[in-house]
Amino acid sequence: MTPPHSRPVDHLALCGAPDADALVLKERTLPFAGLERAVGHLAAWLAHRGEQEGWEDGARVASWAGKGWLTCVMPLAAPRAGMVHVPVNPVLKPAQVAHILDDSGARMIIGNAGRLDTLGDGDVPAGCAMVEETTCEKAAMGGNAMMPSSAKPHDLAAILYTSGSTGRPKGVMLSHANLWLGAEAVASYLRMGRDDRTLCVLPLAFDYGQNQLFSTWFAGGAAVPIDYLFPRAVVKAVADRRITTLAGVPPLWVQLLEQEWTAEARATLRRLTNSGGALGEPLVRALRARFPDARLYPMYGLTEAFRSTFLDPDVVDVKPTSIGRAIPHAEIIVMRDDGTPGGPGDEGELVHAGPLVAQGYWRDPARTAERFRPAPAKSRYGGMAVWSGDRVRMGEDGLLYFVGRRDAMIKSFGQRISPQEIEDAALGTDLVAEAVAFGLPDARAGQTIHMVARAAPGVGSDRAQAELPKALSRALPSFMQPAHIHWRDEMPRGATGKLDRAGLIHAIESAAR
Numbered sequence: 001m002t003p004p005h006s007r008p009v010d011h012l013a014l015c016g017a018p019d020a021d022a023l024v025l026k027e028r029t030l031p032f033a034g035l036e037r038a039v040g041h042l043a044a045w046l047a048h049r050g051e052q053e054g055w056e057d058g059a060r061v062a063s064w065a066g067k068g069w070l071t072c073v074m075p076l077a078a079p080r081a082g083m084v085h086v087p088v089n090p091v092l093k094p095a096q097v098a099h100i101l102d103d104s105g106a107r108m109i110i111g112n113a114g115r116l117d118t119l120g121d122g123d124v125p126a127g128c129a130m131v132e133e134t135t136c137e138k139a140a141m142g143g144n145a146m147m148p149s150s151a152k153p154h155d156l157a158a159i160l161y162t163s164g165s166t167g168r169p170k171g172v173m174l175s176h177a178n179l180w181l182g183a184e185a186v187a188s189y190l191r192m193g194r195d196d197r198t199l200c201v202l203p204l205a206f207d208y209g210q211n212q213l214f215s216t217w218f219a220g221g222a223a224v225p226i227d228y229l230f231p232r233a234v235v236k237a238v239a240d241r242r243i244t245t246l247a248g249v250p251p252l253w254v255q256l257l258e259q260e261w262t263a264e265a266r267a268t269l270r271r272l273t274n275s276g277g278a279l280g281e282p283l284v285r286a287l288r289a290r291f292p293d294a295r296l297y298p299m300y301g302l303t304e305a306f307r308s309t310f311l312d313p314d315v316v317d318v319k320p321t322s323i324g325r326a327i328p329h330a331e332i333i334v335m336r337d338d339g340t341p342g343g344p345g346d347e348g349e350l351v352h353a354g355p356l357v358a359q360g361y362w363r364d365p366a367r368t369a370e371r372f373r374p375a376p377a378k379s380r381y382g383g384m385a386v387w388s389g390d391r392v393r394m395g396e397d398g399l400l401y402f403v404g405r406r407d408a409m410i411k412s413f414g415q416r417i418s419p420q421e422i423e424d425a426a427l428g429t430d431l432v433a434e435a436v437a438f439g440l441p442d443a444r445a446g447q448t449i450h451m452v453a454r455a456a457p458g459v460g461s462d463r464a465q466a467e468l469p470k471a472l473s474r475a476l477p478s479f480m481q482p483a484h485i486h487w488r489d490e491m492p493r494g495a496t497g498k499l500d501r502a503g504l505i506h507a508i509e510s511a512a513r
Contacts (some may be wrong), residue, residue, distance in 0.1 A: 002186075003293050004329055004343050004355060006153045006176065006177040006180040006181050006184075006246040006355070007176075007180055008079065008080070008148065008149045008150065008151040008176050008177045008180070008379070009075070009079050009151075009157050009179040009180050009183075009214070010039055010043070010075060010076040010077070010079050010080035010100065010148055010149050010151075011148055011180075012076060012147075012180070012183060012214055012217040012218055013035045013036040013039045013043075013076055013148075013215075013217065014032070014036060014105055014148065015032070015217055015218055015219070015220050016031075016032035016194065016217065017194065017220065017221035018032050018033035019031050019032075019033065020220065020222070020389075021048070021197075021222035022034070022035040022222060023035055023072055023073075023222070023223055023225075024197070024216060024222050024223070024224040024225075025068060025069065025072075025225065025305055026068075026391050028166065030289060031224065032217075032220075033401045035181070035217075036207075037145060038073045038077075038140075038141070038219060039073055039076045039077045039080060040077075040080070040145030040146050040147065040148075040479070041071050041140045041141050041143060041144070041145045041146075042074065042077035042136075042137075042140045043076075043077040043078070043080035043081040043082070043145075043146040043149075044140070044143055044144045044145055044146040045136070045139055045140035045143055046061060046077060046078060046081040046083055046140075046277075047081040047082065047083075049108070050081070050083065050107070050141070052078040052089070053129075055083075055107050057082060058082065058083065058084055058098070058155075058156055059083050059084070059107045060083065060084045060085075060086050060104045060105055060106045060107060060159065061074075061078050061083050061085060061086065061087070061106060061107060061108045061109075061110070062085075062086040062087070062088050062100065062101060062104065062106045062108065062109040062110070063086075063087055063088065063109070063110050063111065063133075064088040064090060064092075064097060064109055064110070064111035064112075064115050064116070064255045065090060065110070065111045065112040066090050066112065066117065066227045067113065067131050067200065067204060067225035067226065067227050067281075068133070068138055068225070068321070069133075070110060070111075070133040070136065070137065070502065071087065071204050071225075072204070072213060072223070072225060074110070075087065075158065075204070075210060075213065075214075076086070076286075076319070077218060078157075078158075079151060079155075079157040079158070079512075080146055080148065080151075082149070082151070083158065084157065084158060084159055084373070085159075086100065086104045086106055086157045086159050086161070086171070087158070087160065087204055087205035087316070088100055088109070088113065088159070088161070088205055088425070089203050089205040089206070089211070089495045090205075090227075091495050092495060093118075093202070094118050094119050094123050095123070095202040096119065096120070096169065096466070097109075097119065097123065098119070098123035098124070098173075099168055099169065100161050100169065101123070101124060101125055101128055102125050103161075103168075103169075103171060103362065103363065104159055104161075104171060104362060104429055105125075105128065106125070107128060107129065107428065108128060108130075108131060109124070109128060109129075109130055109131070110127045110130075110132075110133055110136050111130075111131075111133060112132070112133050113132050116130050120292075133204060136459075141190075141386070145489045151176050152174050152176070153175060153176055153177035153180075154174055154176075154177060154359075155175060155176050156174070156175060156359065157174055157175055157176045157178075157179055157494060158174045158179065159171040159172065159173055159174070159362050160172050160174060160205065160206075160207055160210070160303055160339045162207075162303040166298050170361045170362070170364060171361060171362035171363075172207075172292070172303045172358050172360075172361060172362075172365075172369060173303055173359040173360055173361070173362050174306075174358050174359070174360075175244050175359060177355055178306060178356060178357075178358060178359075179210075179214060179353070180214075181329045181355055181356060182207075182214065182306045182307065182329075182356055183214035183215045183218040183341075184213075184217035184218055184328070184329075184456060185210060185215070185307065185327050185328040185329050185330070186211055186214075186218075186307065186327070186356060186357070187215040187216075187218040187219040189297075189310055189328060190215065190245070190271055190273065190297065190329055191271075192215060192216065192218075192219035192221055192245065193219055193220070193221065194219065194220035194221055195221070195244070196216060196219060196221035196244045196245055196270070197221060197224055197241060197242060197243050197244050197245070197268075198212050198213075198215075198221060198222070198223050198224060198235055198243070198244070198246075198247070199220045199226060199234070199243040199245070199246050199462055200212040200223055200224060200225040200226065200247075201228065201234055201246070201247070201252070202247055202248070202252075202496070202497065203399065203495065203496055203497070204225070204251070204333070205495075206276075206495075206496045207301070207303045207306055208247065208249075208275050208276060208301060208307075208413060208496075209247075211306070211307075212247055213472075214275070215227075216245070221244075222243075224237070224241050224243065224251055227371060231252075231255040231258070231259050232259050234246075234256060234259075235256070235259045235260070235261055235265050236265075238265050238266075238269065239262065239264050239265035239266070242268045242273070243268060243269065244268055244269060244270040245269075245270065245271050245273070245291070246269060246271075246273075246310070247272075247273045247274075247275075248272070248273070248274055248494065248497075249274065249275065249276035249277055249412040249498050250276070250277045250278070250279055250280075250283060250498070251434065251447055251491070251493055251497055251498060251499050252272065252376075252497050253274065253279070253283055253287060254283070254433050254434055255274075255340060257283075257286050257287070257290060258433070258457050261290060261291075263314045265295075266291060266293070269291060269293070269294040270294060270295065271294055271295045271296075271297060271313075272287060272291060272294050272295070272296050272297065273297040273299060274297065274298050274299060275299040275300065275301045275307065276301075276496060276497070276498050277450065277498055277499075278298075278300075278321075278323065278402045278420055279298050279321075280321070280420070280423065280424040280427055281321050281424060281459055282424065282427040282428045282430070283318045283427065284296065284298065284316060284320035284321075285320065286432075288316065288317060294307065295313035296313050296316050297310055297312070297313055298311045298316065298322070298323060298324065299309065299323065299327075300309070300323040300324075300350075300390075300395075300400075300402060302324065302352075302386065303356075303358070304352075304357070304358050304371060304372070304386045304388075305330070305356050305357050305386040305388075306356045306358075307327050307330070307350040307356070308326065308327065308330050308332055308350065308388075309323045309324045309325055309326055309327060309330075309332060310323075310324045310325070310327050311323060311324030311337050311399070312324065312325075315399075318327060319397075319399060321401055321402075321424070322395070322399040322400065322401050323392070323399075323400050323401065323402050324399060324400065325398065325399060328354055329354055329355055329356055330352060330354050330356050331352070331354045331379060331381050332350060332351070332352055332353075332378060332400065333350075333351045333353065333375075333376050333378065333379060333385075334346055334347070334348045334349070334350065334392060334394050334400070335348045335349045335351050335376060335394075341376055341378050342394060343394065344394050344396045344397075345393075345394065345395075345396055345400060345480050346393070346394055346397065347390065347391060347394075349387060349388060349389065349390065349392075349404060350388045350390050350392045350400070350414075351375070351376060351382045351385050351386070351387050351388065351390060351407065352385060352386045352388060352390070353375040353376075353379045353380075353382070353383065353384075353385040353386075354381045355381070356457055357372070357383075357384055357385060357386050358372075358386070360372050362383065371386055371387055371388075371389075372384050372385070372386060372387075373387055386394045387409065387420065388405065389405060389406045390402065390403075390404070390405055391403040391404055391405070391406055391409070391418075402419050402420060403418050403420065404418040404419055408438065410437070410438065410439035410446050410447050410449055411439065411446050412442075412445045412446055412447045412448065412449060412479060413445050413479055415480075417449070417479070417480055418438075419436070419437040421476075421480065422435075422437035422449065422451065422472075422476065422480055422482065423436065423437050423451075425472060425475040425476050426451065426453060426472065426477065429455060429467075429471040429472070430459070431455065431456055431463070431464045431467055431471060432453040432454060432455060432456055432459075432464060432468065433449055433454050433455065433456045433457065434454045434491050434499065435452070435453045435454075435502055436450065436451065436452045436453075436499055436501055437449060437450070437451045437452075437482065438450055438501070438505050439502075440505075440508065440509060440512065448483045448484070448488040449480070449482045449483055449484075450482060450483065450484045450485075450486065450508055450513060451479065451482040451485045451486070452487075452488055452492070452504050452508065453468065453485060453486070453487060453488070454487070454488050454489065455487070456493050461487060461489075464487075465485070465487060468485060469481075469482075470483065472498060486508060492504065
C-alpha cells in the first residue's frame with residue numbers, strides 16, 4: 001500500500017498562523033513566525049558549522065538540557081540542516097551520556113553549562129564538540145536563516161535512545177515521515193485545534209514527550225514546556241497557563257491525583273492522554289471522577305513504532321481496561337502463538353505495520369533483526385513490521401486489551417499469569433497507590449509471585465500491610481496471590497517517569513540472596 005503523504009518534519013514550524021503562539025517558554029513566547037525564524041537560524045548555524053569542520057551528510061548532533069529554546073527548536077532545526085537530532089534526557093548521568101555520544105557518533109553536543117561541566121575527557125568522543133546552549137542561540141540568531149527543507153520522507157531525522165529491560169540504551173532511527181505522520185495522527189484523533197495549549201511535562205527525549213510539541217504544532221496550537229520538581233507545580237501551571245491538553249504516564253497520574261485541584265485549575269482541561277503503561281481500571285475511574293469534563297485517551301505505544309492504539313473517550317467509562325484500536329496510519333495485527341493472525345477472542349503478540357514503523361536500531365543489525373521483521377502475510381501495508389513482544393487480547397468487540405510483556409509474564413505452578421492483572425487488583429482495593437508485580441525463580445513453583453507496593457495516602461502503611469493480603473485473597477484466585485509483598489514509602493522511577501520495574505526486581509533479588 002502506498003504510504004500516506006508526509007512533509008519534512010521541519011515544516012511543522014509553518015503550520016500555525018504567523019502571529020499565533022507556538023512556543024510559550026518561561027521567559028518569552030514565540031509565535032509561529034518566531035518559531036520558523038528560530039528553526040531557520042539554528043539550522044543555518046548547524047549547516048555552516050558542519051561545512052567548516054567537514055561533517056558527513058546526516059551528521060548526528062545531540063542536545064542535553066532542560067526544556068527551553070534549544071531543546072524545543074533543535075528537533076526541527078537539525079533535520080532542516082540535513083542532520084540527525086539525538087536528544088539526550090536531562091536526567092541521565094555522564095556514563096549514560098557518554099554511551100549515547102559514542103554509539104551515535106555525535107559530532108556535537110549542545111547543552112547547559114552545568115551538565116556539560118560534568119562530562120570528563122573520557123566521556124566525550126574525539127571529534128565531538130561541546131557547545132553551551134546560550135552561546136549556541138546567540139551565535140545562531142546573529143547569522144543567516146535556512147529555508148524549509150525538501151527532505152525525502154525516508155530520510156533519517158532523529159535517533160531516540162530507549163532503554164530496554166536489559167543492556168545499554170539502543171538508538172531507534174526515525175525518519176521525517178515517522179515524525180510528521182505521528183504528529184498528524186495524534187492531532188487528528190485528539191481533535192486538536194489552533195486554540196489548544198499543551199503543557200509539555202514529559203521528557204522531550206522520549207517519543208511521547210517529543211510528540212507533545214509536534215502534534216500541537218501540527219494543529220497550530222501552543223506548546224508550553226515545563227520542568228518541575230513537585231507535582232503541585234504541574235497543577236499550578238495548568239491553571240496559570242490555561243492548559244487544554246495534558247499528557248502523562250501512570251506514575252505521574254498517581255502523583256497528580258494526590259494533589260488538590262481547584263475548579264479553576266480544571267476548568268480549561270479538554271483532554272488527558274496516557275501512554276507508557278496501562279492505566280488499569282482503578283486509575284481510569286479516579287481520573288474520570290477528578291476530571292469529568294476532560295476527555296480521557298488511554299493509549300498504547302512503543303518507541304519502535306511511536307503509537308499503536310488509542311481508546312475513544314466515548315467508551316472509556318464502559319471499557320476502562322481497553323487500549324482501543326489502531327491509530328491513523330497504523331495497522332495492528334494480533335499474532336497467535338501458532339504463528340497465525342488472531343481475531344476476536346484471541347490472545348497473542350501485538351504486531352505493528354505501516355508508515356509509523358521506525359527504520360530499526362542505529363548500527364545494531366542483530367537487535368534490529370529481532371524486532372523488525374517482515375509484516376504478516378495478511379498485512380495491507382506489507383514491508384517491515386515491529387514485533388512488539390507485548391501480549392494483547394482482542395475482545396469480541398474488536399477492541400484490544402493489554403495482557404503484559406511476553407518476557408514479564410509470570411509462570412507459577414504451570415500457570416501463565418499477567419502482572420498487570422495482579423497490579424490492577426491491588427490498586428482496586430484502594431489500599432495502595434502504586435504496585436508492581438513480578439516473578440522470581442523458585443525451585444518448587446517455577447516462579448514465586450512478589451509485589452512491591454506503596455500505601456495510598458490517607459490509608460497508612462500499617463493498615464495497608466494488614467488488609468492488602470486479605471483483600472487480594474477476595475479479588476484473585478489462589479494461584480495469583482503474591483507470596484511476598486514488599487512495602488516502599490517511595491517507588492523508584494526511570495528517566496521517562498515510569499516506574500523502574502527492572503530496578504525494583506533487581507533490588508528484591510539482591511535482598512533475597
